Amino acid sequence: MQHGKYRFIVGFLAVPLGLYALFVVWPFIQSIYYSFTDWTGLSPDFKMVGFDNYTRMLDDEIFWKSLQHSLLFALVLPVVTIGLALFFAFMINVGGRHRRGGPVISGVRGSAFYKIVYFFPQVLSIAIVSLLFAFAYNPDSGAINSFLRGIGLDSLQPLWLGDPSLALWCVMAVLVWSSVGFFVVLFSAGMASIPAELYEAALLDGVSRATTFFRITLPLLWDTVQSGWVYMGILALGAESFAVVQIMTTGPGGPDYSTTVMVLYVYQKAFRDGQAAYATTIGVALLVVTLAFAAIVMRLGRRERLEF
């Protein structure tokens, strides 16, 4: 296998690696460099300014707001989404009535149907989902408030996205709505690979379903849950939160910066305000937050790997 090996390796790697280096790696390195300059992005001239951008960032009230919101996204979204998804997946796979002659633990009737329907939002673009919900949240003609009127709750007509104290939660609800299905399907596949004997043994011992979940299902599913956790957190800090906040909230960024997240703030500083260097500084902060999040989840979640 040695003949012409290196020529082949170079030939095959050159194009993908070159493209990747040019469009991904090089910009990443550049942006860290730019964060120490006063580059506007509009003119090619700039000079080094040391840590000026970083000290400015620490004094920037809107930066702190965006950091707060991003941290809230990274903490709340994975907990709620994965919690709901585990619950639904457990119901789908284990919540069924026991049928004589069937397996001891069985899924509900129509489990395949639920999984298909729950997965719908996952195939839609987050941009489309955001637009759809922006209309649904409309206080006058939106689907949600008119539904509330329809069931007689005329007094309960929140402004939703227009209310600074509600807007952030509205945005998060949309992200939960669109991601739960993915995790339901993911966890269902994991649960299906747990041997039925374990459940049978637990049932024979008279263990309740809740205990079964916490003592058998969750520990055996832990690896999947953990990687799902990191995956959801990265989405919540990055691309997904950009699309929902940018499309759904006014400004964008919500009334009184109430929904501004870090990734949106980077975008606004670079492409709206012509402060490219400062934008990359916030971007570096976002990178630090993302890596810290992944490291913390991996560390907290570390436990002995269970073989089954």
Next chain:
Amino acid sequence: MKTTETPAPPPAETGASVSKVDTHPDVRRPAGRKKEGAVLNVFSHGVLVIWAIMVVMPLVWAVMTSFKDDSSIFGSPWSLPDKLHFDNWARAWTDANMSGYFLNTVLVVGGSLIGTLVLGSMAAYVLARFDFPGNRFVYYLFVGGMSFPIMLALVPLFYVVNNMGMLNTIHGLILVYIAYSLPFTVFFLTAFFRTLPTSVAEAAFVDGASHTRTFFQIMLPMAKPGLISVGIFNFLGQWNQYMLPTVLNTDPDKKVLTQGLVQLAVSQGYKGDWSGLFAGLVMAMLPVLAAYIVFQRQVVQGLTAGALK
């Protein structure tokens, strides 16, 4: 997946003798447990149905609204359309330039999907099958790209693409899409190529096939299942991409579907043509949903495969 489908109906019709020899543990289960099962069954169905409704209702509402005229959209958001206003769809398709956005998206996604699969599988094959200095370094360089916030790179990337004269071009967007799809594609396909047997490729090589020929004629066909999974993953990711085109592609004529719809939402807001906007939304939604329902199993496998690895 198969084991989670609804279990086969019990063979109860075959007579009482069967249930006598049925030594399943449920025979010995205390009576109280059965009740718990029944309560749980009602409860779990209730919860599951509610979430299913919550998922489907916004979509149904959008389809319904796309057939209504503007006054009834505002007056009674939940009423059925008085008649099917297909003119909304025609307006969205031609006047609001949905047809153009569709074409742009098809071109961009078509080009970048093929490019991603070809380049990704080439890199993954080399990384999975050949020992050379720097192999691990290149692999982690690719894989590391999965967890970095793309927005950080987008600021300089804008100027990199601009300097190459590829801002607001279809081919520029294709190249960037490929570059940003490579991390997951390489990660997934490297693992996949490692699982394939080495003996076939060695036999081909002994028979005098070059490395390149072995790859294209032997290894790629063997890797088809992996290519389909990662292809579906990339197709959806690229079709639904919003952040990259928002930054790199601001020419109104070159916009892709997701951008076009957001643009439409802004401009129709001024014109007050909400029905046309909803028609555009549904137009963008339905092909993907239809494709998902048809290729349901493959799509689910493609999207969850990476996370289970």
